Amino acid sequence: MNTVWIILAPLIGGLLYGVERIVRARMQGRKGPPLLQPFYDMFKLLDKRPLLVNPAHVLLGIMHFITLWIAVGLIITGTNLLFVIFVHLLASIFLVASGFSVRSVYSHIGANRELLTMVAYEPLLILIAAGFYLKNGYFSIELIHEGEPLLGSLWMLFGALLLVIPIKLKKSPFDAAEAHQEIVGGVEVEYSGVYFEFLYMAKWLEYIFVYLLVILFAGNSVMMAIVLVSSVFLLVNLVDNATARVRIPHLIAITLGIGLTLSILNLIGVGYGL
Amino acid sequence: MWYSVKKAFTNLLSPPQTIDYPATPIKRVERYRGLIEYGEEHCIYCLKCEKACPPGAILFTHTDTPTENPKNKKSLAYDYNPHLCIYCGECVRACPKPNEALWQSEKKPGIGVKEDRVNERWFEVEGRKGS
Amino acid sequence: MSLIALLLTLPLAGAAIILLVRAVRVRDLLAFLTVVILVALSIAQYTGGMTVRFALPHSLHTIFMAADILLLLFFLWRGMHEESRPVALLALLQLLLYLYVSGTDPQAHPFDIEVGYISRIMLLVINIVGGIIILYALEYIESEEMERMKKNGFIALLFFFLSVMNLIVTTDNLEIFFLAFELTTLLSYLLIRYRGDELARANAIRALWMNQIGGVAILAAMIISVKSYHTLSFDALLTFGSSWGVAAIAVLIIAAFVKGASLPFEKWLLGAMVAPTPVSAILHSATMVKIAPYIILKLAPAFTPFLSHTVTLFGSFVFMTASVMALGRDYFKEILGLSTVALLGLMMAMAAIDATESVQIVLVLIVFHAISKALLFLQAGILEKSFHFKYLSDFEYLYERSPMSVWMIVIGFASLTLPPFGAFWGKFFSLELLISMISQSPLYILVLVFITLGSVFLTLLYFKVLTRVLSHSTGKTEKVAIPALFRYSSYALFGLLTVGILLMSGWNGVGVFELLLPALLIFVIPLLLRWQLRSSERVGEYRCGEKDEAEIGAYYFALPEAQVRRAHYAAAALIALVLLGGML
Amino acid sequence: MKKIETTLESVVSDLTAFYDYKVWEFLTLNGVAIDEGTTEIQWIFSRYGAIDDVVIYYAPVKNSETVPSVVDLIPSAIISQREIVDMFGITVENSEKGLYLDEDSLSAPLATCRI
């Protein structure tokens, strides 16, 4: 069963992305693309003549995709949460390395920003994992899923996760790493055709990754999981449509400032039963 | 920010502003400055429009098979390039018989494809004119 | 016992012979043989798996004493000669303290040498990684411009270093420990000023006086120990547990901080960059600085909770601060150096937590940090020798000229932070351990935050370097040949890293599935695709339609000077807190 | 519109005496080809807040002469000086060619008098 879900993960992510594009268009008063648009894009990209700058660049991009898929797969199979976060870090590092592997300014800026956003969200993810451990005494995602919903006691960490989501999904106000109007997509600028495909699908996997993290807070309650995911989805899109992109220093200051405060408070609270 | 959030939310629930063109046509305003149209039978071949046209989108070139208009003494043929026209209407204002010989319609110009040779053909026309 | 004796004496013998040999080939062969035997010995010692204890003949004691005094007199002379007041004063102080200590009469030691689990691992690291670096140094030193004798002397000094390090991790006697400690100080001094220019001399002197603070600290600990317990044995010191014992331990910790070049003492290690690169490699990876976590690991069982907490806090603070400080640096070796300082902070922080897991974690960190850092410093040397690159901003067209070096650098950095490499697991389980300990003290939340921040800063540091090394354009290569010894030593270290991945599986429940499958996928699939990509059509980079090539520098996130000073004050305050913990 | 004649030698000193940057707005530098080989260069100013108070300093310039730069006095003149260089082919102190024109473009397109 897990295997099926792992194979389906990118497709579900694609659908989610499709829904999101429609929702975003509707929030802007537009009709928007069809639901299956991401898949059309995917097929079209497969059909392009392959052009590349250098093999290392493409390879690192593909490795980013594979590693991300592994990270998602590890969540689905229910392994150690902390380990999953680090596999995800590895995936991001592949992306950064691919950005740096071409002699292209925008790609470099994008990769550098990607690194800097990592400074902002990686500590928070680790602290979130710490929160789960403190509450349960284990990192096992499988057990977390079987346990009680933890949103009640970890709501501040959930707040910290909400700060991370726009960064990962490249949404306003924290989309500086992609910043289409400044650096033309950043890391992905040198990819084309079928090679861009991998990065494009990696984006879908990011959706799955963050929403699976959201679901963790719901524990064994399916109802709560659905409510959480849909409300987070709506919230993220509303904020995306109501804010401008902030600069990287602001991004780090805001995320770390608010996120660390929330996490530390919550950890103290959980650790000492306050 | 809250205004935008509210706006985004209400937009989500209300129908979009989008006109589903080409499925539903866009209503064009009256007196839209569209294609220049030519009524050969009323033309007096004064060539004022050719002179007035800023980009030179109207050219009268010599032809071997002239029309039966008696005014066409030099056996000229009217040639018009909608892909060169800037739709300013100067030609119509210059025309002594507007609405009969030359008028600006409300039709939108057609899309050209490679086979139409819109540019190369016009270089040929200009070449004929020059020689 | 005989194995250990061999480990201690063989490098000395090797050094002596090498000094005498004039032919390069013979020298290389001898050095190679010595290294091979040392590696074999250390492996044999490890697989022996027994704790070995024995006492040294009393006659050696006098020799040690004489050596100590001679050493201190040498330092004093250097201090006077180089007109460095701190060196001279500290040497004088040490001399006085030492004379005082030797005047007392401690109980006889049951055993001077004790080789336990920790020591065995340390021996492995010292001899294998150190040996590889010496092989590399054989090639490196040949390209320097100096006399044959001096070149051979360099190799001999490195062997001598291994011997001293072997002694320091096997001894259980504070007096011998002091001797070995001072010997490492001496050796680092000699090696740092090996090139003999103005800068080298200044930095060597700085290293000398800073390290002597450590010597003073050890002497102080010896005095306390002798005065209160009439013993100079480590083991005995650990078992007393009274307030004087804790005081002695706290003072010893200071010695560790100094050797580990922790803030605010990091300057001596950064100054060591002027030496030939193998020196940096050996200082950072196999020897010198590893004394710091080793001492703390050894002392940790006797820590009071307060001491444990403060040392952990200090270590994690250093971990974060040094990583941030490194972000603004441009000198490649300096970046590596500060990252060593940072990681030593982490090791010390973990070592101070007295738990079975923490010992494992620290050892894993020590081992893999040694391998990775050695690999990186080797590359730094290669860059210097083959390309004349020292500063990050100079690195130009590196990938085009030598993809091997670039990938080695990338793997070197990756192996320090990323799964599935060994150092990652060290960090990973440190985090796990810390998280599980939060309920013991709220201080651990702070430590956790420091360590998470520090590790992302380190990641940022390592991967910003890629701006300069990894970027390359379409096709067009002009390869530069790299000498064979350089290559093979790099491959050897890379091999160790790979073997390390395999050895890690099974540790702490790291399953094959979590570890090997991802590794397999990540490394194998690209290899399969590689051939396909080789023949694809190439296109230039997107430059907004322009053709002119833009200059792409690296990023520098320099910390303002005032902040650095503040960080030093904070570190000093934490050290004071540690000392205070000892006094109370 | 007031026109004041000046010469290339005196234009910098004239403008220095005249131009107060908080009173006068420097509009632009203009050139008019008068006859073959001569161009009239105009420095145009207008007074802030006044109705149509435009002052034009002008000087005839032979194509061989070098027009002095007024950038020290009026920093924003740099771009119009470069334009004059391109369009009329005359030399202006410290102003390069190539603001608009490429190597194979028509050189000095406005230089010839076509009355």
Add this chain to the structure above:
Amino acid sequence: MDFSRYRKRSPWILHYNAGSCNGCDIEILAALSPRYDLERFGVLNSGNPKQSDIFLVTGPVTYRSRERLVELYNQMPEPKVVIALGSCTCTGGVFRGMYNVEDGIDRYIPVDVYIPGCAASPELIIDGVVQALDILEKKTKERENAKRLYSEPTTENGITDRSNSAQKIGTGGFSPEEMKPNSPERRENEED
């Protein structure tokens, strides 16, 4: 598998202004705005030649934009379609015959769709894009070069490198006379 029918469902656009009056350019923005919403067709204004299918050019090609135009065209992977947007892009429009323009982009790159209008309204832009989609669907993946190149893409060790083909166009490869059959000098001579 044949994916060519998905091409027309996901056309990504690269826009370049080769010297137009920006009237058409703001109309492109208007076409992306909620009223016309080009994204309905899957259009994405990618701004990156490497990820674009449709090259939307405005302007009659000024001298300085020539090599940029060709460079961008070469960076686009096939299949690709070029749309000339606006009268001046098709034929030079009102700028036809001015001394610093090239009278239409099809002197430099092969144009598939010509959208007339000055300025072309969003409605015409949509018409043109829809027309272009049909052409895009029929295209092959063969390499399409610009009409004028500095050098043909070089092939070395079986690797084709197309990164140098646009360099120094106009001053290198061929003479300016050949390039401009309708140069202003010639026109002026005719007038005189």
Add this chain to the structure above:
Amino acid sequence: MGRKIIDIPLGSQHISLLEPIKFRFACENEKIVDVSSDVGFVHRGIEKACTTKFAYDAVPYVVARICGLCAITHSLAYTTAAESLLEGVVTRRAKYLRMLLVELDRIHSHMLCLSHTAENAGFEAMFMRIMGDRESVMDIQERITGNRVQFDYVSIGGVNRDITTDIEKEIRKTLAFIREKTHGYLEEFTTNWSLSLKFKGVGVLTLDEAYRYNAIGPLARAAGLATDVRSETDYLPYNEIGYEMRVGEGGDIYSRNIVRLFEILNSITMCENILGGLPEGEIQTKMKGKPTGEALVRLEAPRGELMYYIRGEGKAMLSRVRIKTPTFASIPAFIEVFKGSEYADAPAILASFDPCMSCTAK
């Protein structure tokens, strides 16, 4: 030690640019330390063509194609200059209609600038909102003139089309709609925290720099320099229709946006006043003769002062047409503003200048 500089190009083709302009930012990290620029991409040679290719009465249609955004101001400035050489008098109704179009043009141009600034600051929703609302202005422009962008409305002697009561009604409706929307933008631009992070204190042009570099238009007014050609000329009766100058302070992007928003509101008021007081009369007067002499006309385009200098020798072709466009004059000021700001802000700063390269290079 090598350089620590990163050269970041912006243009000539870039997603945030509508028109080709090339900037090369020399940056330390992302801080801009030096800027070089190339603005000549759109040079077509219109000044020359106006004196060699087109007769003086066709020129209004040509100069309109200098720039699609301020087309009306270009043709109006030219015709005003030509009319003063021909010594004809334009009727008051024609003048009012001309002003109506100029102000409508200013509204849609400012709206485009605001939306583009928001887009370049990463606020896509704001872009869509303003662009969606802007369509209604485009609609009434199309109704009045027959084309959305290139109005070709002004010709020598008057205007080409009259407005009917139908159109008038529609204009009033649209103006009311836009006024309501503009108040909404005003609130959003002043209160949205992410926009204030992006805009407040960013891209500052100080008052002294504005004087020094002869900044004009909203750029200057945002810096506190009270200059507006509408109050410095008298060929259009701006004083009759309730023109007010709005001067901002701070000279940052925020201030420029606010100045533009208030100018939109002021233009709406003016348009309503124009419709209210529209004099009766002909819209065209015949002008006789050929232009002789020289004339200099200044007009306030949406981006600032536009200047036409023409000289005629009594022939069908003029002997000199000099066009000084607002952006051209502001470029030295632009460069100053970029230095010291972050690259991340560069596209937004650039958009907030509302640059018009086709004007600049002609």
